[in-house]
Amino acid sequence: MREIDVKEIENIIRDLCIKANIFLPENLEKRIECCAKMEESPVGKAVFDDLKANIDAAKSENIAICQDTGMAVIFIEIGQDVHFTGGSFSEAVNKGVSRGYTEGFLRCSVVGDPLERVNTNDNTPPVVHTKITDGDKVKISVCPKGFGSENMSALKMFTPSATHDDIVDFVVETVSKAGSNPCPPMVVGVGIGGNFEKCAYLAKKALCRDVAVRNPKKLYAELEEKMLEKINKLGIGPQGFGGRITALCVNIEQGPTHIAGLPVSVNIGCHVTRHASAVI
Numbered sequence: 001m002r003e004i005d006v007k008e009i010e011n012i013i014r015d016l017c018i019k020a021n022i023f024l025p026e027n028l029e030k031r032i033e034c035c036a037k038m039e040e041s042p043v044g045k046a047v048f049d050d051l052k053a054n055i056d057a058a059k060s061e062n063i064a065i066c067q068d069t070g071m072a073v074i075f076i077e078i079g080q081d082v083h084f085t086g087g088s089f090s091e092a093v094n095k096g097v098s099r100g101y102t103e104g105f106l107r108c109s110v111v112g113d114p115l116e117r118v119n120t121n122d123n124t125p126p127v128v129h130t131k132i133t134d135g136d137k138v139k140i141s142v143c144p145k146g147f148g149s150e151n152m153s154a155l156k157m158f159t160p161s162a163t164h165d166d167i168v169d170f171v172v173e174t175v176s177k178a179g180s181n182p183c184p185p186m187v188v189g190v191g192i193g194g195n196f197e198k199c200a201y202l203a204k205k206a207l208c209r210d211v212a213v214r215n216p217k218k219l220y221a222e223l224e225e226k227m228l229e230k231i232n233k234l235g236i237g238p239q240g241f242g243g244r245i246t247a248l249c250v251n252i253e254q255g256p257t258h259i260a261g262l263p264v265s266v267n268i269g270c271h272v273t274r275h276a277s278a279v280i
Helices: 006-022 026-038 042-061 089-103 164-178 196-207 218-231
Strands: 002-005 071-079 082-085 127-133 138-145 154-158 186-194 247-257 262-269 276-279
Touching: 002 006, 006 082, 006 089, 006 138, 006 276, 026 042, 026 247, 071 089, 138 196, 154 164, 154 196, 164 186, 164 218, 164 262, 186 196, 186 218, 196 247, 196 262, 218 247
Parallel strands: 002 082, 071 127, 186 247
Antiparallel strands: 071 138, 138 276, 154 262, 186 262
16 A cells, blocks of 8 residues: 655645646647648738747746636546545645645636635635546646636537437537637537536546547547538637637547437637646
8 A cells, every 4th residue: 555645646736737827738739830830811820820929928937828727627546555644635635726826826716606606716626536546656637727618618418319420510510609719729628428427527538638649449530530620611710710720629538328328518628728747
């Protein structure tokens, strides 16, 4: 049994909150640079130049890449041979987020109740997904999620009679309705399968996957490319000003489902779809 002090969890989450909000994942930045070269619209090209300048400024000035520093979504994979010591694991996670957002001078956007709307002033509590895995390591991924894009997400409970084209059309329609609201060029996460809540979880996981990694199953990899092609024919373009590039990438995650169902969800991320990870 390996012992890990919860203070280490707190410190790592604190650092990841700051890192994720300042530095884009390397392959996402490369994808933006690649798509900038593919854009044909003069206005779209100018927007890409601004986006790249913003990315560089965030790194050089050590400031948040976007003013909406998001609601902290944290995925934690815990090895079954790990024993946490030194206090409450849950409290450590919350303290890590609190310190990350206050010490990192990141905007605190979380309200403690959805109707009373009182800001918690330290961006807690985060949304936390834990998973027990084999071994004695802990992997933590912090994925700040802004709500300009989150609000554009959708879920549909298809029946098994739905065709692949029906699913593609739903994803494209969701992006079309979103328009400029998610600050395109966007990253599109798609969840297929599970049940109502699992489907949304899969879409969120898909959104946090490296944009350079395709789904390992040929069927879904082909669907990713088909969705991306159709989305980029919508003409929404960078920041909604028109152009060739509306989406940078489409990632699909799938899971087992019931014989009577076929849930599909779409979780949209803006051009700064942020995530940072560490392994203890």
